[in-house]
Amino acid sequence: AQSVTQLGSHVSVSEGALVLLRCNYSSSVPPYLFWYVQYPNQGLQLLLKYTTGATLVKGINGFEAEFKKSETSFHLTKPSAHMSDAAEYFCAVSDADTNAGKSTFGDGTTLTVKP
Amino acid sequence: DVKVTQSSRYLVKRTGEKVFLECVQDMDHENMFWYRQDPGLGLRLIYFSYDVKMKEKGDIPEGYSVSREKKERFSLILESASTNQTSMYLCASRLGNSGNTIYFGEGSWLTVV
Numbered sequence: 752a753q754s755v756t757q758l759g760s761h762v763s764v765s766e767g768a769l770v771l772l773r774c775n776y777s778s779s780v781p782p783y784l785f786w787y788v789q790y791p792n793q794g795l796q797l798l799l800k801y802t803t804g805a806t807l808v809k810g811i812n813g814f815e816a817e818f819k820k821s822e823t824s825f826h827l828t829k830p831s832a833h834m835s836d837a838a839e840y841f842c843a844v845s846d847a848d849t850n851a852g853k854s855t856f857g858d859g860t861t862l863t864v865k866p
Numbered sequence: 867d868v869k870v871t872q873s874s875r876y877l878v879k880r881t882g883e884k885v886f887l888e889c890v891q892d893m894d895h896e897n898m899f900w901y902r903q904d905p906g907l908g909l910r911l912i913y914f915s916y917d918v919k920m921k922e923k924g925d926i927p928e929g930y931s932v933s934r935e936k937k938e939r940f941s942l943i944l945e946s947a948s949t950n951q952t953s954m955y956l957c958a959s960r961l962g963n964s965g966n967t968i969y970f971g972e973g974s975w976l977t978v979v
Contacts, residue, residue, distance in 0.1 A: 757908075760906065783964055783965040785967075785968075787968075787970075792972070792973075793972055793973070794870070794956055794958075794970030794971050794972045794973055795909075795956070795958075795968075795970045796970070797967045797968075800965070800967065802965040841908065841909065843968075845964035845965065846964060853899070853911055853914055853922075853924065853964070854964065854968060855911075856901075856908050856909040857908055858906060858907060858908035859908050859909075
């Protein structure tokens with residue numbers, strides 16, 4: 752069974768400050784890991800993902816995440832927050848050994864950016 | 867670009883009504899999903915389908931059924947709507963294995979009164 756825990760349902764930062772959104776996962780097999788973003792009244796869209804290879808993954812809009820197997824973590828960071836980053840962020844995990852498998856999503860973290 | 871289209875953005879239905887939520891994707895994806903999104907609960911999988919006429923239950927299938935008669939179309943059916951099914955419903959699709967990106971529709975807001 753797989754699961755995802757996002758620490759902090761709400762995170763507030765000032766514009767220009769570091770963004771750190773935390774995600775820990777549980778998986779019995781090597782995982783695929785994802786971060787998705789949801790802007791108001793829209794569906795989710797992919798920010799970045801880790802499947803194999805380099806553990807530091809870069810995504811769109813200046814975001815990146817690092818897969819740390821020993822810590823079972825996949826935290827999302829951005830060096831400098833912009834007002835347009837205000838949205839809800841979801842971490843997700845899939846099992847790498849299933850072809851038609853499902854993904855499990857975390858409960859989401861709402862990011863607020865203060866001017 | 868992949869397009870996942872949900873036919874209705876906002877619906878209001880009465881308790882006991884049969885409700886159909888329709889979803890179409892234009893990229894020949896094998897896998898399609900229906901999620902329910904509620905505040906503080908994230909996305910919960912209702913059903914998914916990995917091929918035409920194939921379906922598997924997700925985490926919260928009770929009170930729902932699905933239909934996939936054509937590869938591009940995946941329908942969610944509420945046989946007898948109840949107020950606790952008031953929610954945002956998200957359809958999604960994915961090509962091939964679980965390492966690929968899931969593409970989401972814009973969502974259908976359903977209110978059951």
